[in-house]
Amino acid sequence: MWNEITEKLHEVLRNVMPQVDVVLGWERGFNPLRIKPVVVRSEKDISRLVWNPFCVQNLTGYLVKNPAVIAGEGKKVAVCVKGCDSRSLVALIQEHFLDRDRLLIIGVPCQGTIDWRLVMKKIGNTTTVFNAHIEDGILRIEHSGGLEQMSIESVLLRRCLRCAYPNPVIYDVLIGETVTPRIDKSELYRNVAQFEQKSLEERRNFWIDVLSRCVRCYACRNACPLCICQDWCIAERRDPKWVTQRPTIKDIFIFHSIHALHLAGRCTECGECERVCPVGIPVMFIKEKLNEINLRLFSYEAGLDPQAVPPLLTFNPHEAGI
């Protein structure tokens, strides 16, 4: 099935190539579990592109982060998006970082993306992975230690287990049939609600425990398509200096609070911040809480309507709810 979708993608791209001069997609990395983003600039390279549940990266950040992938005069950039990625695009369009007319959005309804770490944990890590095949929700891995089967559900990224928007919300071409979301919108913040059952003490200890592992590599920030301060992030500014370089929980907490607050009402829950963290800190969870507040106060969900204005980007003294 994924081979067919990949072929369909190639076909679509060959057809639109006269309009576009760059394509943002995914190609195979150093093993079948590891896919990498690729920028394709000529028709002959289209065959490098793949589309399958290992295509974890959200590519939309490349459209805005320096050096941004942009199209030549009169041309468009074709960008491949899953459901969550498409919401990032909407947010970037809302905030005028992107011009909708210069994009050719290729959407694929998403059945969930796979966390390579969970797969490696299941097959044992001392192996070389030769092949990964997905059929009917079952992942079959051929590796140097033999053959292993597992259900896709058991190796999905956390973001995918709580995804209510697997179908692209904005696109020019849609490849494949739409899928049923894993959860309903009303359940989006059940994990937040559950967590809030815990005592303040427990919650505090949880965050101290997980955040104290943060090495301040800032991958969570750099991978976020909506973290647009980029090289001017206050985490590293020296003049004025806001955060010290000390690796203490206080400083780490300040960084993450700032990161989260800058995303309040803008975060589209693509989960990239959490996926890229080398030490497995669930940083999206902080943003989920902010989004839950956002939904409660402003009835607003980020990245759904290109015409809407995110609540914290506007000022309305008569705002209901505050």
Added chain:
Amino acid sequence: MTPAKKAKKKIEEKIFIPQEKLNEVLERLSKHFRVWVPVLSSSSNGWTVEFRPFTIESEPFFTRQSTMPPKSVILPQGETLFQYEYVKNSDDPSKQDLILKETINAEKTLVFGARPCDVRGFVICDWVFLRGLYLDVYYKSRRENTLFATLVCQDADDACFCSSVGGGPGDMEGSDIRITSTSEGFVLEGLNDRAKEVISLCECDPPSEEQSRDAQRIQEEAKNRIIGSLDVSGSVEAVKGQFQNMGVWRDIAESCLSCGVCTYVCPTCYCFTITDEIQGLKGERLRSWDSCMFHQYTQEASGHNPRPTKLERYRNRLGHKFCYFPLRYGGVIACCGCGRCIRSCPVSIDIRSAVERVKEVHSNACVCS
């Protein structure tokens, strides 16, 4: 214990720690050393393995390379170089005196369960901190007070390439004790005089003949295994030759996020920044990890940045390891082949294929000219 037996124990250089006795032994060692062991970190997706100081609750985890190397044992993420305080001069109130306080740390330390690549990381860093233009007293004091009990590695995966850069799964360069993990426990062998104290503190029996044989077999296997197939020869000339060819760096690093993951998980990335962290009249000079993948790293006061984009930054990371370092330090490649940067890169950039690509482009260019 009879004195005769005790004397015998003292000269024992090979011992066996049964699996179930490990924590007991480590607890004993902790009374004399700060002992670091790899452990699964709590509440992540059950993947991250880090080195942490041993406590009796620790569950040492030895069947997968750690996510973060033991680099922070010698090069902590943040290290106070000294503390200072401004005080009023009692003779002349218009003047201020500066009081400096030394904070150098030299605790006796044992890293239990590092891998050959992890230790090779320090052997490489030694060139910079101990054998280069400057002697770094902070690094030196930690390094001299730290012993490495290193696992014969049986856990290579498809990102490892230690054999390509002068190491190997059985390589014991820089280690004091060899640990061979067998089905029932661990065979420990002292590799130098420094090891003797640790071995005797373990208070364990020598391995049985069978345990010895087991260990030997595992060591033989490790010695004969070739991990990785990167050919680093010619990397120096290739990087120099292709320095200005931004096309090749774009091919390699266009998808890079310019995050610090690859540098922070790398045992041989030692770059740091120095800041004064001051509050009121008291402060400390702090040395903390920095990354050449960051914009700020080369930002000049004028506003100019000689490495304005991720392409120049990635070129630097690769160039440093495979060109500038060997040029300066007698041909030593500043990479231990641990594969961490490959495994942990959020966009799966592979430094092995990057080196190959630069070499390939360079050799093609050479033919043409």
